[in-house]
Amino acid sequence: MEAVKRWMSDWRYPTTVLCIYGFFSTVKPLEPFLIAYLTGPDKNLTTEQVNNQIFPVWTYSYLSVMVPVFLLTDWLRYKPVVVFQSIMLFITSAMLLWVTGVPAMQAMQFFYGVVTASDVAYFSYIYSVVDLRRYRKATSYSRSVQLLGSTVGSVLGQLILSFNLMSYKNMMVFTLVLTAIALLTSCLLPMPKQSMFFHPKHEATKGTRIDVDGKVDVTGHTSKSKASVEEMKGQDEMGPEPEEFTKTVGPDNCTKVLVHLWRDFRQCYSSRQLLYWSVWWAMATCGYNLIINYVQVLWDHVQPSQDFSIYNGGVEAVSYLMSAATAYGIGFTEVRWEHWGELALGSFSGLGAAALFLMTFIGNIWVCYAGYIIFKCLYMLLITIAMYQIAADLSLERYALVFGANNFGALALQAIITSVVVDSSGLGLAIIPQFIIYASYFSVIAVVFLLRGLFTIWTAKKYKTENPPDNTVSPGFEEHRF
Secondary structure, three states: OHHHHHHHHOOHHHHHHHHHHHHHHHOOOOHHHHHHHHHOOOOOOOHHHHHHHHOHHHHHHHHHHHHHHHHHHHHOOOHHHHHHHHHHHHHHHHHHHHOOOHHHHHHHHHHHHHHHHOHHHHHHHHHHHOOHHHHHHHHHHHHHHHHHHHHHHHHHHHHHHHOOOOOHHHHHHHHHHHHHHHHHHHOOOOOOOOOOOOOOOOOOOOOOEEOOOOOEEOOOOOOOOHHHHHHHHHHHHHOOOOHHHOOOOOHHHHHHHHHHHHHHHHHHOOOHHHHHHHHHHHHHHHHHHHHHHHHHHHHHHHOOOOOOOOOHHHHHHHHHHHHHHHHHHHOOOOOOHHHHHHHHHHHHHHHHHHHHHHHHHOOOHHHHHHHHHHHHHHHHHHHHHHHHHHHOOOOHHHHHHHHHHHHHHHHHHHHHHHHHHHOOOOOOOOHHHHHHHHHHHHHHHHHHHHHHHHHHHHHHHHHHHHOOOOOOOOHHHOOOOO
């Protein structure tokens, strides 16, 4: 019993429970075949209804709830939002199983947008319950287990379909059971005592003070040990104690947190280098989300799922594994990304655009599959580099802020493109014109960052020519360090 108690109080317990939740919440055998399910006899929807009326709702929902969920996640200290996410995921799966019609499927997409926005709670939770020294391991486990779950789900779905073991509807029942396991698991997570903004690590309740040697005195006076008195004298000489020691949750504190976030936001984006990487992040993530959301419609157009055998699950599994290997391999490359990074962003974005053009104009399903895998691997490669470059000089709180701001920018841009290009109230384009626009969009990104990368290299060479040999670093690469 003592061993169990020690394990539950250790960092391994919340990490294990979170990983179990992450695995079961991402094993979705039907997901690679969602278009076939929605347009088949079970739901009897048309491809145009799914493409132009149902799928756009996810983008609008995700964008509308992203900021409130981000703030509530920190205020409620993560676990309630993780549980809420699992409830929304269960509702989404239940609606996919039992309800029919365009309005019902639009409501399902709205709930799924809430699920996606709540991912911030899953990825932030672990930092509030483990020690700083365990961040790397805990992050690796929690992120890789989601990739494993998605891979297992895709392989499982492909095997079930290829060997005709279940109908699409029974696959949805199986998914609902897995989602119920994830919901039960989320309730077992321990409740964190801290968060990044509203409940900082050294928080004390109103009328209390945390002593410098770690003791809490509810009267507001510290114990008079020799060490604490000397340290308090030092604090008095340096000025008032840090704000994080006295924060409490309330209206005034909420205002302070928002002001603090705005000040950090302005300071972070005052760095031109961070700004350029963030612009690519937002633009590329917008395009990536659009491709992921509508690629099954393209596959179904090239090779209708009602008439041919499809291998969407196998392709998704391969893309997950190769993307993971690509992202992992970046950690072993010795490249000055601050120097060559923008050129890499432009070059690889151009290759991604070429893959999209091939998918669009070559009416062969295997070319479509190969182009998708190449595109996904290139994006994962570049987003890993971008995350590393941005995070290298930021604290955890500022990285969370920049991460959220970049994704919000991506979603805002995605909502604009969706409303104009995809939505039936806009142009309502068919899938081939859509993908022509997406490929052209990545071509624009490639041209912009190729020019920017060439300018950066030319500036660096010019600086080296005009300055003594020992000054080899351009000031443009060292400014605004955080």
